[in-house]
Amino acid sequence: MRVVVLSGSNxxxxxRTAMNYTVAEIEKNYPDSEITLLDLAxxxxxxxxxxxxxxxxxxxxxxAETVMNADALFIGTPIFQASIPASLKNVFDLLPEKALRDKVVSMVVTAGSPKHYLIAEQQxxxxxxxxKAQLVHTYVFIEEKDFYR
Incomplete structure (x- = not known):
């Protein structure tokens, strides 16, 4: 299985810290997976x-090709000014409308405030x-206070 872990900010x-942890967990639990970490920075x-x-x-x-060739996609995004970053939106804009058909997609959201928990749902x-992504119904929401150093 080809898994792409996308850190969606430059x-x-x-x-990126959250996505590194995600990669480590995938490697531990699914050692046969082919994992690619894409950090837009x-x-x-x-x-x-x-x-x-x-x-x-x-x-x-x-x-674009790496995302298109993935079987599963973990999208990590910070929340800036109550929105996803332009760099992540640009990735979506590059791809065709049905680019994520039959791909299982999960979201990992980092935010400085608990008030931003609905950005993933609304945007x-x-x-x-x-x-056309097959979305995992829940997502990970990590606040500023959840990071220690």
């Missing part, structure tokens, strides 16, 4: 301009549903 460290992505994802080059094409879940 700034900060908390989401490590790539130079172009903005989506409506082209087919196969027409992009470099990091942009690599990320991320509708995008993933539109793209």
């Amino acid at each position: 700034v900060g460290t908390k989401t 490590e790539y130079q992505m172009q903005f989506s301009d409506g082209r087919n994802y196969l027409e992009y080059e470099g990091d942009t094409k690599y990320i 991320l879940r509708p995008i993933l549903s539109y793209m």
